[in-house]
Every structure is written in C-alpha cells, then in structure tokens.
Amino acid sequence: MKEIAQELRAARRILMSLHRQPDGDSIGSTLAIAMALRRLGQEVTVTSPDPVPHAYDFLPGVETIVPWRELGSAQFDLVALYDCADERRPGAPRPLRDYAPRILNVDHHATNSRFGDVVFVxxxxAASAELAYRTLELLGVTVDRDLALLLYVGLETDTGGFRYATTTPGSHRLAARLLDAGIEPGEVSELVYERQSVGGLRLLGLALDSLRLRPELSLAYFVLGDDAFAEAGATAQDAETIGIVDYARRLEGIEVAGLLRSDGPGEVKLSLRSKGQVNVAELAARIGGGGHERAAGATLMGDLAQAEEVLLGLFERR
Ligand SMILES: [Mn+2]
Structure with a gap:
C-alpha cells in the first residue's frame, strides 16, 4: 500500500478510469483518489467506458469524467485503476500501455488478474473504497465531507447496505469515520436508491414474470430479452440500478440467483448472486467471467437460449 501511495505521488500526469458499467464503488473510489491527488497539485484525468448511472450523478467530481475517445493520443505518467479486476475492465480503445509507461492496479476482487506494474489486491x-481510504491516509489527505461521500457510496453500495457477508468490522469502522466526517446515511440512501425510473420498475415487473425455478439445482433466474427493455422503456443501466437479480436470491431453498439479459446482438450478460454456499466467482470463471464468491458475472456469446444452456450446464456439472 505504501508503494501505491509513492507511485501516485511520483506521477505528474495521471489517468484513472472507471470500469465498464460503473458501479458506486468504481465511481466512488476512483473519484476520491482523483480528488485527493488534485488537491496535492497533481494533474488527474478521469475517463470511463460507459456513462455514470443516474443514481450516482450527484457525486462530487462526476462532471470531470471524460469519455475515452476524448483522450486521443494523450500521454500520461501513470494509469491508476481502482476496482478493475482485469485490463479489459476499463474498456480502453487501445492497450493501457499506450497511455502511460506505468500501470497501477488496486482492487478487492479475488479474481483480479494481477495486471500492471504495482499491484495491490x-x-x-468489502469495497475498493476501503483501499482508497487507506491510500488517502498514506497520502496524508484529510477526508472532508466530499471525500467521505465518495468513499461512503462505494462502501455502502458494494456491501449491499452493509448486508453482504463481505462486510467486516473494518467496513463498519470506516463507515463510522465517514459519518464523523459529515455523512448522513439517510440522505445518501435516498439519493442512491430512491430516484429510480419508472422504466426500471416496469423492467423489474417483466423480470419477475420471467422467473425460472430449478430447485434441484438450488437455482432461480430471470431472463430478459432486448424486447423487454423496449417494452419497459428501460435501459441496461436501469437493470443494474434496480438490482433485479437480488429478488431471486430472496427465495427460500435457493442458493444462487441469476439474471440473463440480452446485451445487443449475439451477446448475453449473466449476473450471479450466491447466498454463500456456492462460489459463483469460480463458476463464472469457468465461462470466462469473474467477480466475488457471492457476486459474479460473465458475458456469453450467442443468443439467450444458448446462454441459458450454458448456465444450466454450469449448474448441472457443479
Ligand atoms: Mn467493488
């Protein structure tokens, strides 16, 4: 971790990126580091392969995020990534090495490929926000309300509101420090969770209707085609925001919940959530995906029916 802080301090021009379909932790931890480094007088560019979801548009610094294509052939001293489990996650149009001679990789995903020159996994x-907080401490930056807000959103969302088994005493201690810095949990929760779109809620309705139960495999999953999004008037972001897959995990007798959703022609996104007995990161890795023991995913080539076969095959051979 000290090496991470040294590497960040030594670079003059730093490029940071969110990961594809950025979540609260990717946005919160990345923007917190960027904000701290800017305060230290460093030049930081934050980019993203996908837009920031509406749920997080209130976070300080989101307005500074530029799309990859705007970077052109710009050169940096360092590419610094938080919450990116592999080199493809930032969705850069060119290899990361083309942007800077050094790559820094800080993450909490067990499946992290350990890419880069300085790696801390x-x-x-429970969240990359915890690692970002440790980085800020080593950088000697005071965590004021803005920094606390970024870290709190990362921590709160990646722990499912401190409900997931990944939550540790350390997560709660950090939360307490962030509350001391002025965070109002109720306010943040309303901003993140209670500004959802009607399209998202309609999509949830369609997902609930699509429920497939395989109790002999302890599996329950939803299937959403491209037409579902049009019918609901929802975007892929709405699907993430409303947390559709979690509804299937609530079922008694089910260990793993899944969501298969068509993501353009010939591509299906699979999300898996486990109650804990089944390591879904390991299962997802078998089909080219990754993630955490209890929350993982993969991108499957083919149509929905083919993706469903892959999913069932995975569980039949488990
Ligand atoms: Mn994370």
Whole structure:
C-alpha cells in the first residue's frame, strides 16, 4: 500500500478510469483518489467506458469524467485503476500501455488478474473504497465531507447496505469515520436508491414474470430479452440500478440467483448472486467471467437460449 501511495505521488500526469458499467464503488473510489491527488497539485484525468448511472450523478467530481475517445493520443505518467479486476475492465480503445509507461492496479476482487506494474489486491476488503481510504491516509489527505461521500457510496453500495457477508468490522469502522466526517446515511440512501425510473420498475415487473425455478439445482433466474427493455422503456443501466437479480436470491431453498439479459446482438450478460454456499466467482470463471464468491458475472456469446444452456450446464456439472 505504501508503494501505491509513492507511485501516485511520483506521477505528474495521471489517468484513472472507471470500469465498464460503473458501479458506486468504481465511481466512488476512483473519484476520491482523483480528488485527493488534485488537491496535492497533481494533474488527474478521469475517463470511463460507459456513462455514470443516474443514481450516482450527484457525486462530487462526476462532471470531470471524460469519455475515452476524448483522450486521443494523450500521454500520461501513470494509469491508476481502482476496482478493475482485469485490463479489459476499463474498456480502453487501445492497450493501457499506450497511455502511460506505468500501470497501477488496486482492487478487492479475488479474481483480479494481477495486471500492471504495482499491484495491490485485498480480497478481504468489502469495497475498493476501503483501499482508497487507506491510500488517502498514506497520502496524508484529510477526508472532508466530499471525500467521505465518495468513499461512503462505494462502501455502502458494494456491501449491499452493509448486508453482504463481505462486510467486516473494518467496513463498519470506516463507515463510522465517514459519518464523523459529515455523512448522513439517510440522505445518501435516498439519493442512491430512491430516484429510480419508472422504466426500471416496469423492467423489474417483466423480470419477475420471467422467473425460472430449478430447485434441484438450488437455482432461480430471470431472463430478459432486448424486447423487454423496449417494452419497459428501460435501459441496461436501469437493470443494474434496480438490482433485479437480488429478488431471486430472496427465495427460500435457493442458493444462487441469476439474471440473463440480452446485451445487443449475439451477446448475453449473466449476473450471479450466491447466498454463500456456492462460489459463483469460480463458476463464472469457468465461462470466462469473474467477480466475488457471492457476486459474479460473465458475458456469453450467442443468443439467450444458448446462454441459458450454458448456465444450466454450469449448474448441472457443479
Ligand atoms: Mn467493488
């Protein structure tokens, strides 16, 4: 971790990127580091392969995020990534090496490929925000309300509101520090969770109707085609925001919940959530995906029916 802080301090021009379909942790931890480094007088560019979801548009610094294509052939001293489990996650149009001679990789996904020159992976951390906080401490930056807000959103969303088994005493201690810095949990929760779109809620309705139950496999999953999004008037972002897959995990007798959703022609996104007995990161890795023991995913080539066969095959051979 000290090396991480040293590397960040040594670079003059730093490029940071969110990961594809950025979540609260990717946005919160990345923007927190960027904000801290800017305060230290460093030049930081934050980019993203996908837009920031509406749920997170209130976070300080989101307005500074530029799309990859705007970077052109710009050169940096360092590419610094938080919450990116592999080199493809930032969705850069060119190899990361084309942007900077050094790559820094800080993450909490156990499946992290350990890419880059300086790597710090702590699978015990519930969120990359915990690692970002440790970085800020080492940088000697005071965590004021803006920084606390970024870290709190990362921590709160990646722990499912401190409900997931990844939540540790350390997560709660950090939350307490962030509350001391002025965070109002009720306010944040309303901003993140209670500004959802009607399209998202309609999509949830369609997903609930599509429920497939395989109790002999302890599996329940939803299937959403491209037409579902049009019918509901929803975007892929709405699907993420409303947390559709979690509704299937609530079922008694079910260990793993899944969501198969068509993501353009010939591509299906699979999300898996486990109650804990089944390591879904390991299952997802078998089909080219990754993630955490209890939350993982993969992108499957082919149509929905083919993706469903892959999913069932995975569980039949488990
Ligand atoms: Mn994360």
């Amino acid at each position: 702590d699978p015990v951390a």
